[in-house]
Amino acid sequence: GENVEQHPSTLSVQEGDSAVIKCTYSDSASNYFPWYKQELGKRPQLIIDIRSNVGEKKDQRIAVTLNKTAKHFSLHITETQPEDSAVYFCAAGPGGSARQLTFGSGTQLTVLP
Amino acid sequence: IAGITQAPTSQILAAGRRMTLRCTQDMRHNAMYWYRQDLGLGLRLIHYSNTAGTTGKGEVPDGYSVSRANTDDFPLTLASAVPSQTSVYFCASSDVGHGELFFGEGSRLTVL
Numbered sequence: 001g002e003n004v005e006q007h008p009s010t011l012s013v014q015e016g017d018s019a020v021i022k023c024t025y026s027d028s029a030s031n032y033f034p035w036y037k038q039e040l041g042k043r044p045q046l047i048i049d050i051r052s053n054v055g056e057k058k059d060q061r062i063a064v065t066l067n068k069t070a071k072h073f074s075l076h077i078t079e080t081q082p083e084d085s086a087v088y089f090c091a092a093g094p095g096g097s098a099r100q101l102t103f104g105s106g107t108q109l110t111v112l113p
Numbered sequence: 114i115a116g117i118t119q120a121p122t123s124q125i126l127a128a129g130r131r132m133t134l135r136c137t138q139d140m141r142h143n144a145m146y147w148y149r150q151d152l153g154l155g156l157r158l159i160h161y162s163n164t165a166g167t168t169g170k171g172e173v174p175d176g177y178s179v180s181r182a183n184t185d186d187f188p189l190t191l192a193s194a195v196p197s198q199t200s201v202y203f204c205a206s207s208d209v210g211h212g213e214l215f216f217g218e219g220s221r222l223t224v225l
Binding site for chain 1: 156207212218
């Protein structure tokens with residue numbers, strides 16, 4: 001089955017700086033890579049996703065890049081703000097089926113004022 | 114407000130007791146899921162249901178059972194709780210063929 005590794009487990013950045021979270025996956029059949037954000041005590045929510053037919057996707061201050069050859073993908077947050085503080089989860093799996101998603105272990109991002 | 118409702122929000126349970134976590138969605142999604150969240154382990158799938166009347170096992174199904182009598186409800190039952198089942202449990206739903214998961218607010222379960 002799929003194995004997803006996520007690094008780092010914790011990340012602290014100064015407000016305004018950029019943050020990068022990296023994930024690797026093992027199954028070359030995976031072609032859907034979502035990122036979820038979970039604020040303290042809240043539910044996880046999808047913030048961005050990418051499919052294997054594109055290498056990069058942006059949505060305002062967040063972007064995701066994908067390298068299928070190396071089997072890794074990354075989340076980039078620019079101009080970080082205190083409200084970006086949360087746990088971020090990456091996931092990987094075949095497209096069109098949430099059932100087959102495998103999640104990473106999560107990254108606690110803290111944005112320091 | 115459309116979404117997923119879980120109950121209870123929090124529960125302390127003696128080992129050996131039976132417990133059912135309830136989950137109801139009003140988005141008419143076909144697929145529903147139960148995950149457990151443990152520190153350092155991310156979200157792990159317990160059971161899923163692609164449509165009413167069908168269920169399947171996820172990554173960590175042992176000690177848990179589910180049923181899907183209708184589209185909206187997907188209860189998770191612990192027949193005889195053990196301390197290793199102490200966790201935060203999230204119910205989720207999605208449209209079949211779409212990857213986005215919509216999560217409930219979670220149920221924090223402590224088994225003593």
